[in-house]
Amino acid sequence: MPDPKYLEPEIETMSRSDLERLQEERLLELLPTVYERSGLMKKTWDEAGVKPADIRNLDDFHERAPLVCKDDVRQFRDTYGDPFGGLLAVDRSRVSTVFSTSGTTGDATLYAHTWDRWHPFWATLARNLWDIGVRPGDYVLGSGFKTRGQLYHADQMCGAIPLMVDTGIGAWSEAVKAILKYRPVYATLTGLALPELDHLSRTIDLVDVFSSFVGVSFAGEPLSARMRRRLVDWGTETFVWTSAGDVTAAFECREHDGCHAWEDTVLLESVDAEGREAVGNGEIGELVATSLDNLATPLIRFRSDDLIRLTREQCACGRTHARFWPVGRKGDETIVQGLSLVPMDIWSALEEVPETEAAVFQLVRPAREMDELRVRVGYDDTTPTARLDDVRDRVAAAIEARTGVVPEVELFPEPELLSRARGGKLSRVVKA
Amino acid sequence: MTLRSTTLAADSVPRAELWGIGRDHVAGQPADFQISWDDWERDTAWAESMLAEHGVGSGTAVLIIGGMPESPWFDPFETAVLRRGGHYSLGEVFSFEAFRSGMYATRLGVEVVFGINRAVADGLGGELGPALAGVRTIFARPDAVPLLQAAGLTALTVSRLGPGLAVSCPVGDGAHLNAAEWSVEADGEQLMLTTVGPRAHQMTRQHVGVTGQVAVDPCACGRPGARVYLSPDRGV
Numbered sequence: 315m316p317d318p319k320y321l322e323p324e325i326e327t328m329s330r331s332d333l334e335r336l337q338e339e340r341l342l343e344l345l346p347t348v349y350e351r352s353g354l355m356k357k358t359w360d361e362a363g364v365k366p367a368d369i370r371n372l373d374d375f376h377e378r379a380p381l382v383c384k385d386d387v388r389q390f391r392d393t394y395g396d397p398f399g400g401l402l403a404v405d406r407s408r409v410s411t412v413f414s415t416s417g418t419t420g421d422a423t424l425y426a427h428t429w430d431r432w433h434p435f436w437a438t439l440a441r442n443l444w445d446i447g448v449r450p451g452d453y454v455l456g457s458g459f460k461t462r463g464q465l466y467h468a469d470q471m472c473g474a475i476p477l478m479v480d481t482g483i484g485a486w487s488e489a490v491k492a493i494l495k496y497r498p499v500y501a502t503l504t505g506l507a508l509p510e511l512d513h514l515s516r517t518i519d520l521v522d523v524f525s526s527f528v529g530v531s532f533a534g535e536p537l538s539a540r541m542r543r544r545l546v547d548w549g550t551e552t553f554v555w556t557s558a559g560d561v562t563a564a565f566e567c568r569e570h571d572g573c574h575a576w577e578d579t580v581l582l583e584s585v586d587a588e589g590r591e592a593v594g595n596g597e598i599g600e601l602v603a604t605s606l607d608n609l610a611t612p613l614i615r616f617r618s619d620d621l622i623r624l625t626r627e628q629c630a631c632g633r634t635h636a637r638f639w640p641v642g643r644k645g646d647e648t649i650v651q652g653l654s655l656v657p658m659d660i661w662s663a664l665e666e667v668p669e670t671e672a673a674v675f676q677l678v679r680p681a682r683e684m685d686e687l688r689v690r691v692g693y694d695d696t697t698p699t700a701r702l703d704d705v706r707d708r709v710a711a712a713i714e715a716r717t718g719v720v721p722e723v724e725l726f727p728e729p730e731l732l733s734r735a736r737g738g739k740l741s742r743v744v745k746a
Numbered sequence: 747m748t749l750r751s752t753t754l755a756a757d758s759v760p761r762a763e764l765w766g767i768g769r770d771h772v773a774g775q776p777a778d779f780q781i782s783w784d785d786w787e788r789d790t791a792w793a794e795s796m797l798a799e800h801g802v803g804s805g806t807a808v809l810i811i812g813g814m815p816e817s818p819w820f821d822p823f824e825t826a827v828l829r830r831g832g833h834y835s836l837g838e839v840f841s842f843e844a845f846r847s848g849m850y851a852t853r854l855g856v857e858v859v860f861g862i863n864r865a866v867a868d869g870l871g872g873e874l875g876p877a878l879a880g881v882r883t884i885f886a887r888p889d890a891v892p893l894l895q896a897a898g899l900t901a902l903t904v905s906r907l908g909p910g911l912a913v914s915c916p917v918g919d920g921a922h923l924n925a926a927e928w929s930v931e932a933d934g935e936q937l938m939l940t941t942v943g944p945r946a947h948q949m950t951r952q953h954v955g956v957t958g959q960v961a962v963d964p965c966a967c968g969r970p971g972a973r974v975y976l977s978p979d980r981g982v
Contacts, residue, residue, distance in 0.1 A: 321755050473761055478768050
């Protein structure tokens with residue numbers, strides 16, 4: 315039986331110097347093989363005039379290795395007809411699974427893994443579930459997230475029993491009954507689940523429902539201040555998690571002071587807008603990730619477009635692996651009539667209007683700079699039709715107060731707008 | 747490559763007796779069932795034998811379309827694909843996620859699609875035929891078959907039947923359940939299931955809320971047990 319606090323104490327708390335030595339070993343072993351087999355890496359590195367032999371340590375890598383972005387992957391895919399965008403570095407016969415990015419920010423891209431018993435993503439997730447307190451014999455509510463495979467395997471790695479109960483849109487009323495029957499200890503929630511739970515809380519005592527839980531996790535998009543308060547009201551301890559540059563996941567620990575990325579699986583960097591220099595500890599930079607445990611489609615210095623604050627200072631939980639705080643997406647800033655706004659501005663405004671406080675919305679943005687601000691807003695579908703004009707006016711006023719722009723507001727019943735979600739999340743910025 | 751250290755750490759954790767809890771619905775009411783690790787292992791062995799008959803082997807790309815709550819039925823087939831040396835991708839059962847199934851099918855040269863339902867077939871619209879044109883074997887929920895046929899595609903059957911799964915063999919005359927685990931009978935048009943294997947969840951001549959017919963004559967494929975012909979409006 316593992317340590318009560320850490321699933322892998324020797325890895326999770328290893329010294330920074332040992333961790334960096336481990337990363338360097340893995341990286342130097344990986345680079346020649348990937349250069350030889352990955353069309354995208356060979357093209358990118360050849361164009362930059364860099365060879366794997368030029369990289370003798372982590373400093374060389376940070377200084378000389380070229381960066382790639384998702385558009386590079388797409389362009390390679392479309393130019394060469396390679397479904398993996400030049401990333402595949404093993405024979406297809408060695409591939410175990412091929413999954414894809416969510417596709418919420420554009421055209422989904424593929425990534426493959428080769429593994430035997432447990433997918434690497436589930437394995438790293440298991441460390442986090444152990445930290446949260448999932449233990450052998452516990453029941454866990456199965457997660458609907460599938461873009462990285464069936465996540466209940468991580469529950470099973472911790473000895474827990476997954477409940478294969480529907481937790482999708484419109485299913486939480488029944489899921490709550492399953493919770494009361496089995497009393498699970500953990501569930502993964504998404505931005506699609508929270509509005510539904512919020513509505514259910516008017517008729518069901520969610521404090522009782524969640525009383526058996528040691529924690530819930532939340533992923534897929536930023537957790538708004540109001541929803542964080544609601545989760546606290548329901549007596550849950552919420553662990554936010556996010557993607558670490560499409561390479562792996564990063565999870566809050568019990569200190570809730572940033573999301574830990576397991577650095578034995580990913581080399582993290584935070585770089586300036588030009589991608590030239592690392593930014594300082596805790597400063598805002600773009601997350602750049604390099605796979606250290608994916609032989610099938612390894613990403614090498616992948617620019618994620620995610621803005622983060624990163625620190626490698628040891629966490630109070632005892633773990634030494636880097637933590638970061640997501641700040642937003644690099645491309646989310648929108649200019650309307652010369653004024654700058656981000657989706658969180660709309661989010662906060664909608665939380666001020668009772669009928670739209672679940673903040674289900676889409677900012678329609680055909681271009682980064684626009685003359686008009688158009689927002690689709692989901693309203694509580696129990697709202698009488700006669701009140702909708704009033705709701706629209708109050709929403710418009712709240713958005714104007716936050717952004718300085720008078721918006722064009724289109725109202726939809728929440729379930730209708732939520733049905734546009736992809737990969738477990740609703741795109742907050744859409745082109746049309 | 748899963749980190750060896752994490753695999754070893756997970757191995758040191760006592761495994762639960764149960765692989766999971768599944769949930770079926772009969773007449774609109776939840777009908778839960780336990781699945782033991784031994785149940786899952788036998789289901790996976792059966793899935794492996796089925797996929798072998800359908801030519802799944804080294805390098806075969808398989809697209810499995812099912813929701814997370816369907817994992818008690820579909821997970822054995824995911825694992826079986828790996829044991830056969832193939833690789834799998836996962837599609838969702840919603841029309842708004844149909845694009846992902848279409849994307850996998852066209853980009854990866856998928857040879858086997860397992861579990862396409864009406865919502866996904868409908869969601870692909872005019873792309874249904876082109877997206878699946880290169881697929882060698884399609885296993886569909888019964889209510890998706892007319893849409894597939896209209897797109898010029900032929901399909902075998904996969905459908906949940908209580909805690910069991912009915913899957914067509916290559917002969918394609920009805921669908922088999924694992925006869926070592928389940929016995930199926932008809933009560934009029936209503937199908938009843940009995941466990942014959944040492945499963946964690948036992949049931950005897952239980953109605954499973956599914957209409958269809960049962961054939962007890964031997965299948966040309968040589969598999970033992972009855973076959974089922976399910977109502978064409980069955981969607982799961």
